[in-house]
Amino acid sequence: MLRISQLLKAILVATTAAGATASLADSAEILQLAQVSDGFDAEAKYMASCFACHSTGAAGAPKVGAGMMSEWEPRMDKGMDAVVANAINGVNAMPAKGLCFDCNDDDIRALVTYMLETSM
Numbered sequence: 635m636l637r638i639s640q641l642l643k644a645i646l647v648a649t650t651a652a653g654a655t656a657s658l659a660d661s662a663e664i665l666q667l668a669q670v671s672d673g674f675d676a677e678a679k680y681m682a683s684c685f686a687c688h689s690t691g692a693a694g695a696p697k698v699g700a701g702m703m704s705e706w707e708p709r710m711d712k713g714m715d716a717v718v719a720n721a722i723n724g725v726n727a728m729p730a731k732g733l734c735f736d737c738n739d740d741d742i743r744a745l746v747t748y749m750l751e752t753s754m
């Protein structure tokens with residue numbers, strides 16, 4: 635997963651810098667394949683645990699959805715590891731593990747990756 639997060643960070647930087655589109659689509663496909671091979675259904679888990687707040691932006695939650703990357707860019711400035719740590723431990727109105735009590739740390743990382751990927 636470490637390599638995926640590095641890739642993602644690279645994509646974010648590339649998008650911000652150059653508005654890359656073709657390579658972005660390729661990378662999103664790679665990310666999706668990586669998630670499937672994990673055997674963890676990030677989309678289903680996102681819908682069950684995170685969607686309620688993150689689709690609407692309830693309580694100031696960064697919104698997830700196409701074109702919402704501007705909600706995430708300032709947060710990603712502190713690095714993927716710090717963002718994932720906040721999702722695991724909770725921060726302000728964000729509850730620890732987003733109330734997904736059967737998610738382990740890797741699952742949360744996969745969920746954050748999914749949220750970023752679907753916000754491009």
Ligand code: HEC
Nearest residue numbers: 683684687693694695709717720721726727728732734745
């Ligand atoms: C009860 C509402 C709620 C639920 C459910 C929820 N979140 Fe959040 N989330 C928030 C709010 C509010 C913030 C903004 C916190 C802040 O920075 O003040 C946030 C922020 C975040 C962040 C950004 C952390 C950062 O460092 O900026 C991530 C990542 C995140 N949530 C992931 C998740 C995941 C993954 C799930 C599902 C497993 C989830 N959230 C479920 C409300 C929620």
